[in-house]
Amino acid sequence: MRLDAESTIQEVRIIEIADHNLQNEHRYVEIVCYGGLTGHAGPLDGQYQFLAVKNRLHVFNKFLAKRDIFDPEIEFASLWEAVYPEHPLSSYEHGKDPINGDNIWRSHRTSRHSATGEIITAFSAIDIAIWDLRGKASAKPVHQLLHGERTELEAYVSCMGSKTPQEAVEKATNWYDKGFKRHKCFLPHRPVEAAGVKNNLHIMEALHQTLPQDAQVMYDLSRLSDQLDDPSTRSQRLTWVNEMVKEMQNYRPVWIEEPVSPDDIEGYMTIKQANPSAVLAGGEHLYTRWSLKPYLDKGLLDYVQCDPEWCGGISEAIAICKMVEASYPNVRVVPHGHMILAASQIIAAQSEALSPFTEYLYQVIPDRNRYFTYAPEPVNGILTVPQDPGVGPALDDSKYQIIRIYKDEE
Known part of the structure; x- marks a missing residue:
């Protein structure tokens, strides 16, 4: 065969x-x-993702060498099935870890990702690099390969943690004046007692009273939800979170993000049952469509925030979009913007009704874009979707030097 x-x-x-x-x-x-021709994914997200890929280079080369990049079987789910045939990803749908069989809905994560999640991030990187190759070989951006036509995306600015109401107002006003009508605020005070709830509400009240009427705010509770993992105090702390979510409705947030730990489906149910009108977002730290499906079936998420770098690459993020569009008409998909290049290509391939805007992590993205030919950034709250072949702008070898290459024999 030629x-x-x-x-x-x-x-x-x-x-x-x-x-x-x-x-x-x-x-x-x-x-x-x-x-x-070369395809890239990255920069890899810290030591965990680097090691997850490095320790599987032999496996990835075994299954991918001499395969055509346009082979439809070269995508996240098929590659996983080939490598781990006895560990189906569909186990997630039943609350079971596909590798070790643990009950993930009753487990405690000791770090941002589970051990199996770290493996999935490695497969995600491979999938993204393959899509980068497909785009380059076709001389088209990935969103065009996916039949997307959007060229501009409204962006919301993220990573806006503030300790005081004054600081929160100053940051939000600064970004509003730059053309960003939506921003996300990380609430800093742990809801472990009434004082924490009260201090967070002071921040929300200040933003609500100060920002123009057309400004919209999301609130991220992910930095607080890890407190709920302590079984000895979980019940009381969940009560405090419930109280805070109830009070938050007075400030009409776009969404409330990760009010409990990612795998705590019972906690999500408690929050939603007590606050049925609360708009909840999550999924950034969940993996694959099968992991998300139980949350969607139970009506626990209004916004899905799958991250292509973590959930299974571009292929799996697209599968999630298709699943949501087909079966959950009132749910929106706004991918986590940790990798703005892949996320923007995915969103540009969806309808505005399904994926209305993109995330811009202003404290993270500039460094992650450091070595590309240019750094896509929103202007006046609008991101121009990169039209470069592949996932986005290519690496610019005039800006860096290679200090090491890791191959499968190492």
Whole structure:
């Protein structure tokens, strides 16, 4: 069989790069085709994702070498099934971890991602790099390969933690004046007692009273929800969270994000049953469509925030969008913007009704875009969707030097 060198995978590896002062190291998955075409995903999200990929380079090369990048079987779910045939991802739908079989709805995470979740982030990076290759080989941005036509996306600005009402108002006003009508505020006070609830409500009251009427605010409780994992105090703390969510309705938030820990489906049920009008967002720290489905079936999420870098890559994020659009007409999908390039391509391929806007993490994205030919950023609250072939702007080799290449024999 004759291979098309331009679209046939030769090698999967990791490149580690730094600036010319050997600082600001980033690592990327790099998939190389025989004709020299390369696809990238990254920068990898810290040591956990780097090791999750590095420790599986042999497996990825075994299953991908000499495969055509346009082979429909080369996508997240199919690759997982090939590597882990006895560990179906559908286990998530029943609250079971696909690798170890644990009951995830009653488990306690010791870090941001579960052990199996870290493995899924490795597969996610491979999937994104393959889509980058497909776009480059086709001379089209990924959203066009997905038949998307949107060229501009409204953006909301994120990462706006503030300790005082004054600080929150100052930050929000600054971004509103830059054209961002939506912003997300991370509430800083842990709802472990009445004082924490009260102090958070003071911040919301200040924003509600100060911002113009057309400003919209999301509230992220994810930094607080880990307190609920302590079984000895969970019941009381869930009561405080419930009280806070009830009071939050007075400020008409766009959504309330991750009011309890990601895997705490019972906690979500408690919040939603006590506050049926509360608009809840989540899914950033869940993996695959099967993990999300029970939350959607129970009506617990109004906004799905799947992250392509974590949930299963572009392929799985698209599968999630299709599932939501087909079966949950009142739910919206706003992917977590940890990787703005992949997220924007996914959103641009959806209707505005399904995916109305994108996230801009202003404290994170500039560094993650450091080594690309340019850094896509929203202007006046609008992100122009990159039209470069692939996932977005390519790596610019004039901005960095390769300090190490990790291959499957290492």
